[in-house]
Amino acid sequence: MSCSSRLLALPVMAFSLLAQAPTGIDLGAIDRAASPCNDFYQYACGTWMKNNPIPADQSTWGRFAELIERNRETLRNVLEKAANDKAERSAPEQKIGDEYASCMSTKDLDAKGISPIQPSLDRIAKLSDKNALAAEVARENAEGMRPLFRLGSGQDAKDATKTIAQLAQGGLTLPDRDYYLKTDAKSVEIRAKYVAHIQKMFELAGHEPTRAAAEAQSVMALETALAKVSADRVTLRDPQKRYNPTTVTALAAMAPVFDWKTFLNEEGVTVDSLNVSVPDFVRGLNGVIAGTALPDIKTYLAWHVMKTSAPLLTTGIAKENFDFSERTLLGVQEQPPRWKTCVQLVDRQLGEALGQKYVEQAFGKAGKERTLQMVAEIEAQMAKDIQSLTWMSEATKKQSLAKLASVANKIGFPETWRDYSALNVVRGDLVGNSERASGFELRRELNKIGKPVDKAEWSMTPPTVNAYYSPAMNNINFPAGILQPPFYFRDGDEAANYGAIGAVVGHELTHGFDDSGRQYDGEGNLRDWWTADDAKSFKERADCLVNEYGGFVASGDVKLNGRLTLGENGADNGGVRLAYMALMDSLAKHTLSNMGDYTPEQRFFLAYGQVWCQNIRDQAARQRALTDPHSLGRYRVNGVLQNMPEFQKAFGCQAGQPMVSANSCRIW
């Protein structure tokens, strides 16, 4: 449950395009009828957007989504081969192959109906009083459900060498508490559809419509009550507010209606204290449990069993789940073919077993070395940048440089692969396998409590196209999946590589110094190392970004949330600047010629812009604006570049044009 800053919200996967001629920018994506100084995103991506409508089974389609699809095909080949139980298979191949085969046999799943979850439903039905809730919730956690709240582990924010138990808010089904609380017409409509969806699911489980309708109302009432006591996402971004060491005795006093000691005991967690990220939520939870009748709590628990298992049950239940979670919430028009769902499932449950096969096939040594070199260059630029800041005192500069010097880099894949030998995967037992995989993962997570921190651990699987910075580890992590076009072109145009993977490296590095990351020191401890004046200057500069991005429209009347996206926008702005400085440094040593119509500087900005070429459905844009700390692709490009005189010079933009901000923001 570590809190890290990623490049994207959803980890996605890519496949090496080694067979494709490596170049750099995509000339065919450019809309030459557009002006780069009016709308650079339209200029860099306009033709791509026109020629690449969103496929029916997707909510968003971006330039590297093509890689994701190719990757899925590769992983599919790996899995189909591993699924052949007549062939000789290694232990990891048996597990990934049998889980994939279990997921693919929809006929078998249809024949089973809801019988795979019947034992869990029966157990819930038998609960006779609220005192039995603690043991039941513990049991459900081990099976992959997370009703009411979330227990996990993580580094102690103020002593990063320690792993402690962490208790977080949770228990909602809709993507955010605002979905339950907002009163605009669209939110009201989504809630009505959600209630209808719950009813339909209970009917598919065999309940009479009248009973199912009442059950839907009670689930909605309980989740709304939880939403009301939940903290919003902006509050949760503040690491000081999330840090609340609490003794188990004090926890029990905050929410006496729930038997915490039994719960922790059942989870095998023997601690005297833990971090409670939102104390008000726990106090509120007490009221919710106390104020809800036991039959309604049981209905809520049954709902979480149904919802979590829906993709693993019958075709009808999986489709109903898709219709609400994907079609209504994200605007996706068609259910993806089954094999895509199954590839994702194996990546989630057995990610390092599948990832090992991916790395064997798709990751070259050259990619790792070039990325390490890029990281070194960009770190050197960040040091230069810090030293040159006019708004920061020498004392804070010294501390910043010390933190920068201790950032660790992890590239490609784990040095030691996760050992799944204790996890039993049985062909034909999809729900059982998923429960065991969830239990295995929960045990792995909780077993870390009280042990030394393992800094070599990865929280993304190797085929993932994403990257992250962990403030408590003070490390940046680049899975093999992202070291591919359009981020990295082996033997391709150097200017484009700086604009793409270079900007990603700069982005992750800047996270160590964004509004949240700056509150941690080089050892990963939450400790204020800033002078008061420097902190004030930082906040003023950050407010500039809050105002800038808060003015961007996501969909209809929904704008981006400038505070929710501040860390990511800061990282984008800093990242592009650092990558550009690295390109300048490189050009000073050896010149790059123009290619076609474009100078190296222009190709840098085009490569950056084109990484974010995307089409997105209105529903998905709306969900992103409410829940995602990352801005939409259009604003990741235009929002950054309108702040950069270097961009404006490269394309000859003049004051007064839209891509030249009258009040340009800059922190780093």
Ligand SMILES: [Zn+2]
């Ligand atoms: Zn990020």
